[in-house]
Amino acid sequence: MARIKPGKNASKKDVIIQNAATLFKSKGFSSASMRELAEAVGVEAPSLYNHIGSKSELLQGICFKVANAFTSYLDSTENTLGKYTERLEQIIRFHIRMMLDNFDEVYVANHEWKHLKEPYLSNFLLQRRSYEKRLISLMEGGIMAKEFKHTNPYVAVLTILSAVRGLEFWQQHKKNISSQVLEDDMVNHLLKGITK
Amino acid sequence: MARIKPGKNASKKDVIIQNAATLFKSKGFSSASMRELAEAVGVEAPSLYNHIGSKSELLQGICFKVANAFTSYLDSTENTLGKYTERLEQIIRFHIRMMLDNFDEVYVANHEWKHLKEPYLSNFLLQRRSYEKRLISLMEGGIMAKEFKHTNPYVAVLTILSAVRGLEFWQQHKKNISSQVLEDDMVNHLLKGITK
DNA sequence: TATAAAAACTAATAAGCATTAGTTTTGTAA
DNA sequence: TTACAAAACTAATGCTTATTAGTTTTTATA
Numbered sequence: 077m078a079r080i081k082p083g084k085n086a087s088k089k090d091v092i093i094q095n096a097a098t099l100f101k102s103k104g105f106s107s108a109s110m111r112e113l114a115e116a117v118g119v120e121a122p123s124l125y126n127h128i129g130s131k132s133e134l135l136q137g138i139c140f141k142v143a144n145a146f147t148s149y150l151d152s153t154e155n156t157l158g159k160y161t162e163r164l165e166q167i168i169r170f171h172i173r174m175m176l177d178n179f180d181e182v183y184v185a186n187h188e189w190k191h192l193k194e195p196y197l198s199n200f201l202l203q204r205r206s207y208e209k210r211l212i213s214l215m216e217g218g219i220m221a222k223e224f225k226h227t228n229p230y231v232a233v234l235t236i237l238s239a240v241r242g243l244e245f246w247q248q249h250k251k252n253i254s255s256q257v258l259e260d261d262m263v264n265h266l267l268k269g270i271t272k
Numbered sequence: 273m274a275r276i277k278p279g280k281n282a283s284k285k286d287v288i289i290q291n292a293a294t295l296f297k298s299k300g301f302s303s304a305s306m307r308e309l310a311e312a313v314g315v316e317a318p319s320l321y322n323h324i325g326s327k328s329e330l331l332q333g334i335c336f337k338v339a340n341a342f343t344s345y346l347d348s349t350e351n352t353l354g355k356y357t358e359r360l361e362q363i364i365r366f367h368i369r370m371m372l373d374n375f376d377e378v379y380v381a382n383h384e385w386k387h388l389k390e391p392y393l394s395n396f397l398l399q400r401r402s403y404e405k406r407l408i409s410l411m412e413g414g415i416m417a418k419e420f421k422h423t424n425p426y427v428a429v430l431t432i433l434s435a436v437r438g439l440e441f442w443q444q445h446k447k448n449i450s451s452q453v454l455e456d457d458m459v460n461h462l463l464k465g466i467t468k
Numbered sequence: 469t470a471t472a473a474a475a476a477c478t479a480a481t482a483a484g485c486a487t488t489a490g491t492t493t494t495g496t497a498a
Numbered sequence: 499t500t501a502c503a504a505a506a507c508t509a510a511t512g513c514t515t516a517t518t519a520g521t522t523t524t525t526a527t528a
Binding site for chain 1: 514515516517518519
């Protein structure tokens with residue numbers, strides 16, 4: 077049937093996608109060549125096309141997998157009755173864990189979405205814009221409920237999302253500090269500030 | 273002497289560099305072609321080489337101009353006697369203003385440095401690492417002086433730098449909110465938190 | 469063992485790239 | 499107006515790219 081048996085849970089296509097994420101992360105989508113990807117996978121470049129449609133399709137797969145993960149999690153918190161602070165904290169923690177556990181793919185989705193082709197580019201941006209709006213609503217709710225300070229909700233959401241995204245720079249220090257401390261300190265900083 | 277007179281303060285080389293920053297920002301360094309850059313400038317591609325050495329050189333110019341601006345500002349605050357909180361606030365405000373006033377170039381320095389060639393790549397990373405370390409020292413001083421909470425200084429610096437960097441997403445909302453409100457709200461959030 | 473499909477391979481295509489060489493145009497200063 | 503230099507142009511080079519076509523090898527099943 078197939079030449080190389082898929083791993084326990086990963087088809088050859090999955091292997092290609094994962095290698096693509098790693099390669100796109102380290103060289104950027106445009107600079108990464110299908111020859112390099114093929115070498116990482118262990119075949120000649122044209123053989124890749126037995127499993128995938130195109131280079132673009134790889135980027136699409138990565139970007140929408142990540143976008144859907146965030147959207148799904150937000151959906152799952154939509155019906156919780158907890159306080160705004162609790163929901164916000166949950167969401168921040170999910171972002172941090174996504175960054176730490178799926179680094180390559182999240183990095184690529186964050187940095188290389190620009191190279192998506194239409195209509196995927198538009199869809200991706202729409203989905204992200206919609207996600208941001210839902211977070212802003214959450215923030216506005218918390219402000220009206222007096223759980224959050226009176227501040228511009230756009231700025232607050234931007235600050236939080238950007239800070240978490242910055243974990244991409246953290247990879248180098250991974251060994252020096254536990255994920256739990258990192259997660260807790262960042263959540264505290266974003267919710268309660270740094271000054272005493 | 274020259275075919276096209278330079279603008280009041282900008283030589284033709286400066287015009288090319290500014291156009292390169294805009295192009296590299298919107299398409300990425302690798303995807304941006306010298307043909308496109310030439311079209312933006314209003315000449316044929318080979319004519320660019322009467323003014324610049326190479327495509328790489330353009331990226332180098334942009335990246336180090338930005339890096340030096342940040343380093344110089346940090347130098348200038350080194351001898352101020354003020355409290356840690358004040359110095360940190362000044363630095364955050366400088367970062368925010370750099371993002372708003374020199375968006376294209378800062379964006380390129382943040383996103384495209386990866387495509388620098390050696391030895392510029394190594395130098396750039398060294399300079400950035402050194403800058404981060406100086407900020408971490410500042411943070412540690414503030415913690416020891418009990419101005420800042422007891423937290424991991426790496427995480428705090430990362431959170432602040434990343435949040436500010438995220439202003440790159442803000443460009444679209446520029447018209448809806450004044451720079452001053454943005455700056456003040458973000459500084460407050462990062463120093464004092466969002467929860468009441 | 470024979471059959472058929474899946475997936476590997478080699479070779480080739482057509483396009484795009486940064487850059488160089490050589491020439492012509494343009495603008496300034498004598 | 500003539501001479502010179504700066505900067506534009508056209509044409510060409512050599513390289514890299516994603517992808518397709520056509521063929522051979524491998525693998526699983528009957």
